[in-house]
Amino acid sequence: MKYSKILKDGVINNNPILVQFIGMCSALAVTTSVKNALAMSAAVIFVLVCSNIIISLIKGITPDEIRIPIFIVVIATFVTIVQMFLQAFSKPIYDSLGIFLPLIVVNCIILGRAEAFAYKNSVFSSFVDGVGQGLGYTFALFVVSSIREIIGNGSFFGISLFGESFQPISIFIQPPGAFIILGLFVGVFNLIKSKKAVRE
Amino acid sequence: MSITAILISTILVNNYVFAQFLGICPFLGVSNKTDTSLGMGVAVTFVVTLASIVCFFIQKMILDPLGLAYLQTIVFILVIAALVQFVEMVLKKTTPALYSALGIYLPLITTNCVVLGVAIQNIVAKYDLIQTIANSIGASIGFTLALLIMAGVREKLELADIPEPLKGFPITLLSAGLMSVAFTGFAGLV
Numbered sequence: 001m002k003y004s005k006i007l008k009d010g011v012i013n014n015n016p017i018l019v020q021f022i023g024m025c026s027a028l029a030v031t032t033s034v035k036n037a038l039a040m041s042a043a044v045i046f047v048l049v050c051s052n053i054i055i056s057l058i059k060g061i062t063p064d065e066i067r068i069p070i071f072i073v074v075i076a077t078f079v080t081i082v083q084m085f086l087q088a089f090s091k092p093i094y095d096s097l098g099i100f101l102p103l104i105v106v107n108c109i110i111l112g113r114a115e116a117f118a119y120k121n122s123v124f125s126s127f128v129d130g131v132g133q134g135l136g137y138t139f140a141l142f143v144v145s146s147i148r149e150i151i152g153n154g155s156f157f158g159i160s161l162f163g164e165s166f167q168p169i170s171i172f173i174q175p176p177g178a179f180i181i182l183g184l185f186v187g188v189f190n191l192i193k194s195k196k197a198v199r200e
Numbered sequence: 201m202s203i204t205a206i207l208i209s210t211i212l213v214n215n216y217v218f219a220q221f222l223g224i225c226p227f228l229g230v231s232n233k234t235d236t237s238l239g240m241g242v243a244v245t246f247v248v249t250l251a252s253i254v255c256f257f258i259q260k261m262i263l264d265p266l267g268l269a270y271l272q273t274i275v276f277i278l279v280i281a282a283l284v285q286f287v288e289m290v291l292k293k294t295t296p297a298l299y300s301a302l303g304i305y306l307p308l309i310t311t312n313c314v315v316l317g318v319a320i321q322n323i324v325a326k327y328d329l330i331q332t333i334a335n336s337i338g339a340s341i342g343f344t345l346a347l348l349i350m351a352g353v354r355e356k357l358e359l360a361d362i363p364e365p366l367k368g369f370p371i372t373l374l375s376a377g378l379m380s381v382a383f384t385g386f387a388g389l390v
Contacts, residue, residue, distance in 0.1 A: 021369055022225065025313050029221035069281055072310075076274040084270060102273040102320055106313045108225055174384065175219050179377030183370045191365040 003128045010132020016109045017140035017182075018189045023109035026100045027141055028178040034157045037145035038138070039093045043086070043101065045134030047078045048110050049127060052118040056126035059119050071114045072105065079104045109133060140185070147181050148172050203334040209390045210338030216314055217346035218380040223314035227343070228372055230308075231350040240308075241344025245337065247287060247309050248318055251280050252336040255319040256329060276319050284310045314343055349379060 014020060017027050023044075030040040051074050055062075062070055083101055086094040094101065104110065113133055118126040150156055152173030154166045171177055216222045223244075230240045255276050263269050288306045291299040309315060318339045322332045353375050362371050 021228065024224040024228065025221050028224060069278070072277055072281060073274065076277050080270065080273050083273065099317055099320055099324070103222075103313045103317055105273055105277050106311045106316050108311060111311060171381070175221065176377045176380040176384065178221070179373050179380055183366075183373030183377060186373065187363075187366040187370040190370070194365065 003125070006125060006128045007132040007135075010129060010134070011136040011139060015136040015140060015189075016112075016133055017137060018186055020109075020112075022112055023107045023137060024182075026103065026107060027137070027144070028175075028182060029100050030097060031141055031145035031148055031178055031181075032173055033149050033153070034142065034145045036093075036096055037141040039086075039090075040097055040100065041134070041138035041141050043082045043097075044104060044107065044109070044137055045131070046082055047075060047104055048113060048134045049130035050078045051075045051110055052113060052126040052130035053123060055114045055118040056121060056123045062119075067119065068111075068115075071111055075110050075114070076105045109137060144178070144181050144185055147185075148177055152177055203330065205390050206331060206334045207338040207341075210335060211342040211345065212383065212386040213389050215342045215346060215383050216317070216339050217343055218376070218383040220317075222317040222339075223312050223343055226308060226312050227347060227350065227376075228369070231347050231354055231372075233355070234348060234351045237347040237351040238344070241340070241347055243306055243309060244312065244314060244343055245340035247280075247284060247306075248315050248340045249333065249336040250287070251283050251315050252319050252322055252332050253329070254279055254283060256322060256327075256332045259323050272320070272323070276316055280315050280319070281310045314339060346379075350376065353379070 010016075016022050017024070026040060026044070030036045051071070054074050055071060058070075079102060082104070083094075086097075086101065113129060117129045121129070146156065150161065151169050152171070154160060154162045154168040172181065210216065214220060217224065217227050226240060226244075231237050258275060258279060259269075259272065263272060263275065268275075284306055288299070291306075318336050322335055325331075325335075327335055350372075354372065357371060357375065366374070
């Protein structure tokens, strides 16, 4: 398989959030601000790429019956590394991501890619797949969090955009906004995709 | 916090699905029919409560005294995975009827973030054993409630005339959003 195709699959054709609908919990929860979303994406990319590489490396010696527990241990190890790193060097981000940081372990994207891709493909393709899927996740989170932060808080990346007189629609920063914005975003994504398919 | 306050808070005010975004995957995946959602709800209640109690004792008796708190994530997820497997085997041997009813949902529960989320939250909030049990039961009832309401809505949605790009997943998210708005009405109850 060509590497550019693996990358494009991850970001657009087989985007984890917009097409496969996996890893939704964290996608909905951390998109209250762009900063949180990007921090979460970075953590997910790190865990995804590292666990894909390791699982691809050990696929020859992994007994088939107990592969899932082995995957989970590998993933949990990298999650713990990220947790300790953030706790030591960036306490505010560690606090604002809260419980969703350890919950990367049960993020279906990572276990899903381990099972569906890394366990069957070469080390380098698994690395590219990890980057592609991670960027796809980042793309979805970035768009959703930008919309939520701009409408719901009147700011972008923590910088106030509209001045004092702007009244933000705070429902978009609260939980309901996450469902509604993501739902509409998937709808728009589907619309663009079907328009493109008709043109081709 | 009193037990009643914890129960009301986890079921209605801070509902795990609508306010804290835990367990969204099974929530969106299984909420097609009311009877399957009830089965999933019962299985989740069982596993969440058991896992929280076991994780509580592991944290207090092994991890804390030995200063191994940083291993929490790895240990908890392994305990949950083993527990789910164990529950599956016990049910298969002792009550085959219950097993065949819950069977298909049990393996899915390992990767349900409600289980790990509640187990970790009990530790973070420094709950004692009784509060831990109340929190787990409240969380699972809240999850089941969300699943049941959603299943009811989705059964009606099958007949609705939905714009083509919004069919399937997006409309489910939008309905969940509106339901979440309704649940914000409970804010301030506790």
